Amino acid sequence: MTHALSLTLLTLAGIGAFVLGVQLFFVLRRQWSLAQAPAPVSSGRTPAGISILKPLCGVDDDLEANLACFATLGYPAYEVILGVKDARDPAYQVAQAAVARWPQVMRLELQHGEPGLNPKVNQLITLAGVARYDILLISDSNTRVEPDYLHEIARTFEDPDVGCISHPVSGIGEQTLGSLMDNLYQSTTTGAGQIAAKQAADQDIVVGKSMALRREVLEALGGFYSVRNVLAEDFVIGRWVTRGLGKRAVVARAPVYNVSQKKSVSAFFKRYLRWCIIHHSCIPTPLYLAQSLLNPLPYALLGAMLEPSLRALGVVAGVTVAKLIHDVAVFRALRPGQPTPAMTVPAVLLKDVLLFVAWANGLFARSVDWRGNKLRVMAGSRLVPPTSAPVQSLPGAETASGAKSESESDSNELLAG
Incomplete structure (x- = not known):
């Protein structure tokens, strides 16, 4: 029995290492292709106006510099709407200073009411309501972007079949071990x-760290109000765009950079404990199990511990080398010009062990603590207060009048599926 289990774990680790090699191939091939091919040229139409919706909650690492990046993008028709829940948020004064410095680009809005359980979506409901333009771009407060960011979005939306654009995520700015692990994860797993x-x-993975939508697409969903009680609103919206409306979801050329500088190892671990619970709620358990193969080192270690042998140690060594090559190569490819810290190798190994623990916890746990809110996460990342009775499927979101719209019913069927 022990021999069979050890052999199974070692085999799974070997399969995972192979899959990582395939993933590395596609990442490097894409980066090479982008370097060889010039960016698409605009058709010459009047550039579409873009409203950047940027919810704030607390003061992120280097928040002032993050906001400054969005103030000088050189695009002719855009606005940045900064949102905070209320004036007591520490980010409020930072946002006020940004508006005072760049009044021609930035505005500040306080959240109107609290319609749902997702704090970010509560802000997005307010921000979308005051946005001037018909392309709505959700942008997290801890991101930075390249100068052609908005131009690429506008060019892509010239195709009427495009309903959503998301950007590959990379991580920069690490000054602590926790932030190095965070940026490694953003680059080597998410991006x-x-x-x-x-x-x-040809699978579209929509990530809400940077996600642009046509207003008409959002309205067909029922607005941000329809996802006020789900935690993975980007997942829901992405599925609705592609499956419900039959529109294309495009992965942009350039990455968006997640800025993480001073996160502790504990904060890193807590974040991904929460993330794994959310992720498992959005996908079938067999797929959640299969995705763990992208972190093959723990399988190899467990297999070797069950039945130590030279063969098992050889598998551990081979998988370790494969994982390090994958992570370091992807890390360098998705953040060109950034140094690779000396601690990268031990950070990869510690990251993978902690992520495996978080993944295992995500198999069973259903409650998260997010932005000070203790919530239960049900199927499709639907949020319910911890005292509520368990709900097996996601019912339709109600509109402000209490009636369920047809589009909301359809989107919730997609979510439950």
Whole structure:
């Protein structure tokens, strides 16, 4: 029995290492192709106006510089709407200073009411309501972007079949071990996964760190109000765009950079404990189990511990080398010009062990603590207060008048599926 289990774990680790090699191939091939091919040229139409919706909650690492990046993008028709829940938020004064410095670009809005359980979506409901333009761009407060960011979005939306644009995620700015692990994850798992899924299987992974939508698409969903009680609103909206409306979801050329500087190892671990619970709620358990193969080192270690042998140690060594090559190569590819810290190798190994623990917890746990809110996460990442009775499927979101719209019913069927 022990021999069979050890052999199974070692085999799974070997399969995982092979899959990582395939993923690395697609990431490097895409980066090489982008370097060889010039950016698409605009058709010459009047540039579409873009409203950047940027919810704030607390003061992120280097928040002032993050906001400054969005103030000088050189696009002719855009606005940045900064949102905070109320004036007591520490981010409020930072936002006020940004508006005072760049009044021609930035505005500040306080949240109107609290319609749902997702704090970010509560802000997005307010921000979308005051946005001037018909392309709505959700942008997290801890991101930075390249100068052509808005131009690429506008060019892509010239195709009427495009309903949503998301950007590959990379991480920069690490000054602590926790932030180094965070930025490694953003680059080698989130960003690499988006690229490989699109390149290998034409699967659209929409990530809300940077997501642009046509207003008409959002309204067809029922507005942000329809996702006020789900935690993975980007997942829901992405599925609705592609499956419900039959529109294309495009992965942009350039990455968006997640800025993480001073996160502790504990904060990193807590974040991904929460993330794994959310992720498992959005996908079938067999797929959640299969995705763990992208973190093969723990399988190899467990297999070797069950039945130590030279063969098992050889598998551990081979998987370790494969994982390090994958993570370091992707890390460098998705953040060109950034140094690779000396602690990267031990950070990869510690990251993978902690992520495996978080993944295992996500198999069973259903409650998260997010922005000070203790919530239960049900199927499709639907949020319910911890005292509520468990709900097996996601019922339709109600409109402000209490009636369920047809589009909301359809989107919730997609979510439950």
